[in-house]
Every structure is written in C-alpha cells, then in structure tokens.
Amino acid sequence: MEKHKHRALLHFLKRSGKPIEDYVNALAEVVDDLNDAYDQLDSKWRLGTEEFLKLMILDGCFILEIMRTCAPVFNDYDPNDPIFSDHGRLYIVPYLKRDMLKLENQLPLLVLEKLVEREDGIVIRLILNFFDQKRVGNMGKCLHILDVYRKSLLEEPDKNVDHKVHQGEDEIIRSATELNEAGIQIQKSETKSLKDISFHRGVLKLPPIMVDDTTESIYLNLIAFERLHVNAGNEVTSYIFFMDNIIDSAGDVSLLHSSGIIQHAIGSDKAVAELFNSLSKDVTLDPENRLAKVHNSVSYYCKKPWNAWRADIMHNYFRNPWSILSVIAAIFLFALTTIQTVYSVLSYANSSSK
CATH class of the missing domain: 1.20.5 (Single alpha-helices involved in coiled-coils or other helix-helix interfaces)
Incomplete structure (x- = not known):
C-alpha cells in the first residue's frame, strides 16, 4: 500500500491547497504526545524529527482518504483507480477495514484531528460511518480508531436489571441448549450493545451479532487492547467469555440463530461454535463485571429444584x-x-x- 499512500497524500494536499509543511508544523506542536502514544519506539523516531511527523501525515492522510472514499462526497479519483474507486470499495476496502482495527496498526487519533483541523467530533463520526457503527453518548477521550470502534459497541442499555448476588454458585454457566431445557427463554436485546445483556424472570436477553470472516480478527484485537490498557475496562472480554460459556456446540449456535441473536456467513454452525471457543482461550471473567451478576443469576435459576427437574426430564426424554x-x-x-x-x-x- 506504500505507493497508494503517497498518491492519497498528493490528493489530500491538492484538495486542501496547503503545503505539507503546514501540517508538519501543526503536528510539531503535539510531537511529544505523539511520541508518548507509542511503546518501545525506536530512538530515531523519538527525536521529534520531520521524518517522524511526515510518516504520521502519510499514514493519517491515507486513512482519511480511505474513509472519505466510502462517504457520500465528491470523489476526485479516477473511476479506474485500484483503491479509491467503486472497485476498490468493493474488493480492497473490506481488507483495509480489518487491518485498520489491528492493534499494531493504530495511529493516534490526534493525528487525524490535526489533519482535519477540526475538534468537533467530525473524525469520530467519520470513523463510525466508515465501520457502519451507531454513535453512542459521550465517548470521552479516544486513543485511536480501535478505541472508537470498541466504545461504539458498548452503548449503555436504557434499562438495567438489578441482579441479586447469590453465594456459592457454579462458575461455569450452562450451554444455550441446557438453559432452554431448564425453561429459560433466550431473546434478542433491543440494541446491539455488548452491554445490553440481562436476565429477568427466566428470560435471558442477548444483543444480536453478525459473525463473518472478520469477526475473529476484530475481537482478538479488542481483547488484546483491553488486556494491555489498565483503565480501558473489560466489557468486550467479558462478553466473549459469556458467549463461549453458552456456546458449546452447533446446536447452541442453531438455537441462538433461531432466536435472532447470531447471524453468520462462515459456513456452518459448528464453525461459529469453534470460533467463540477459540476466542475465549485464556480469558477469565472479572467478578466485579456486570456480566458476572447475570451469570450468577442464571446459575441460581437453573439450580432451583423445579427448573433442575425440568431440565433433567428434557435432557433425558426429549433430546x-x-x-x-x-x-x-x-x-x-x-x-x-x-x-x-x-x-x-x-x-x-x-x-x-x-
């Protein structure tokens, strides 16, 4: 993509009518913040040199131009352009989207804001539109594109169910099939927020999710981001842990699909089950997380005598x-x-x- 990056830079500068030196000077004002955004940065980049700033500008302009290509604005690229055209949008951009959400490919959001020369949230809106994500409330300070994408998945649900804490419950929740046998109804939540998971009066509500070829890469990077950033939270990690617990087999995926929770395009229900099982490897649930309380409530419900007897009857005689x-x-x-x-x-x- 290097040659395409330079083409994007030329288009960006031509459209803005400004020389690259103006952007170098703008980034020079925050060069210390840009350096501090990277861990174990090679010493040659930590000198605040013009070369470092031009690299930031090159990558930043490429990202903005890619997102601009998918926006409903005038496109000044050639219709036959291999990247910035309808052809590129169809065949190339899906792979670029995946790469732009890799933790090792992140560029400080500050770079994009300086290049756009506006601080009214236009960059965040551009990112959310590019990834077809709904904007949530106040996101606060965002580090980079992956951070923006993650926060867009974590909209606070309108209604919070108060889950009582029950002591001495099993740490492993049952699969979706077993929960169904115990009389628990599984329904789709009103939003797609990963926080919108609740259990109340025998009804477990889960947000809908689309599983495709990019799902594994996206969620692995989100999990890695939460693990490496102390104050980021662990909502995505907890969601994956919870889904792994209720998905043991293709039958569980089939049940969740019939409930409108899982839609997938990766071949089979078994492949989806294997995907969630692999994503949660070496992942643990924070006992203080809200999902831990949902987990606890579901386990308590399943252990009630009538529900346990019903599950046993369903398992042994109606399988x-x-x-x-x-x-x-x-x-x-x-x-x-x-x-x-x-x-x-x-x-x-x-x-x-x-």
Whole structure:
C-alpha cells in the first residue's frame, strides 16, 4: 500500500491547497504526545524529527482518504483507480477495514484531528460511518480508531436489571441448549450493545451479532487492547467469555440463530461454535463485571429444584425424536390401560347392581 499512500497524500494536499509543511508544523506542536502514544519506539523516531511527523501525515492522510472514499462526497479519483474507486470499495476496502482495527496498526487519533483541523467530533463520526457503527453518548477521550470502534459497541442499555448476588454458585454457566431445557427463554436485546445483556424472570436477553470472516480478527484485537490498557475496562472480554460459556456446540449456535441473536456467513454452525471457543482461550471473567451478576443469576435459576427437574426430564426424554416417541407411546399405553381398568370396574359395578 506504500505507493497508494503517497498518491492519497498528493490528493489530500491538492484538495486542501496547503503545503505539507503546514501540517508538519501543526503536528510539531503535539510531537511529544505523539511520541508518548507509542511503546518501545525506536530512538530515531523519538527525536521529534520531520521524518517522524511526515510518516504520521502519510499514514493519517491515507486513512482519511480511505474513509472519505466510502462517504457520500465528491470523489476526485479516477473511476479506474485500484483503491479509491467503486472497485476498490468493493474488493480492497473490506481488507483495509480489518487491518485498520489491528492493534499494531493504530495511529493516534490526534493525528487525524490535526489533519482535519477540526475538534468537533467530525473524525469520530467519520470513523463510525466508515465501520457502519451507531454513535453512542459521550465517548470521552479516544486513543485511536480501535478505541472508537470498541466504545461504539458498548452503548449503555436504557434499562438495567438489578441482579441479586447469590453465594456459592457454579462458575461455569450452562450451554444455550441446557438453559432452554431448564425453561429459560433466550431473546434478542433491543440494541446491539455488548452491554445490553440481562436476565429477568427466566428470560435471558442477548444483543444480536453478525459473525463473518472478520469477526475473529476484530475481537482478538479488542481483547488484546483491553488486556494491555489498565483503565480501558473489560466489557468486550467479558462478553466473549459469556458467549463461549453458552456456546458449546452447533446446536447452541442453531438455537441462538433461531432466536435472532447470531447471524453468520462462515459456513456452518459448528464453525461459529469453534470460533467463540477459540476466542475465549485464556480469558477469565472479572467478578466485579456486570456480566458476572447475570451469570450468577442464571446459575441460581437453573439450580432451583423445579427448573433442575425440568431440565433433567428434557435432557433425558426429549433430546431426540426416538425418545419423544417412546415417551408418547408410554403415555398412550398408560392411558389405554387406565381406560381399560376403568371400563372393567364400571362393567363389574353394573353387573353387581343388576
């Protein structure tokens, strides 16, 4: 992409009508902040040199031009351009989107804001539009594109269910199929926010999610971001942990799909199950996280005597068609026997009265 980056820079400068030196001077004012944004940065970049600032500008302009290509604005690139055209939007941009969400590819958001020369949130809106994400409330200070994308997934739900804390519960929640057998209804949440997970009166609500070829890369980078940033929070990590617990097999994915929670385009329900199981490797749930309380409430509900008995009946007698037929046949035979017994008693009573 290096040659395309330089082409994007030329288009950006031509459109702005300013020389690159103006942007170098603008970034020079915050060069210390830009240096501090990187860990283990090579010493040659920490001198605040013009070369470092021009590298920031080159990458920043390329990102802005890519996002601008997907926005409903005038496109001054050639229709046959391999990147900044309808062809590039269809065949190249999906891969660039994935790469732009990799933790190692992040550029300080400050660079983009300086290049746009506006601090009214236009860069954040551009990022959210580019990734087809809904803007949430006040995001506060964002570090980079991955941080903006993550916060867009964590909209606060309108209604918070108060979950009571129950001591001594199992740490592993049951699968979606087993929860269904225990009488728990699984429904789609009203929003797509990963925070919009609740359990109330036997109803577990989960946000809908689209699983495709980019899902694994996106969530691995979000998990890595939360693990490496102390004050970032762990909402995405907790969500993946929770989903892994309720997804053990293709049957669980099928149940969640029928409930409108999981839509996927990666081949099979089994592949989706394997994806969530691999994402949660070496992941733990923070006991102070809100999802831990939901987890606790679901476990407590499943251990109630009636729900446990119901789950046992469903698991042992209604797991496959043959078991169901056997139960129906037994009930039918019992009914016939009862009718025959009643008929015999009535016949005997009639004969005795006569």
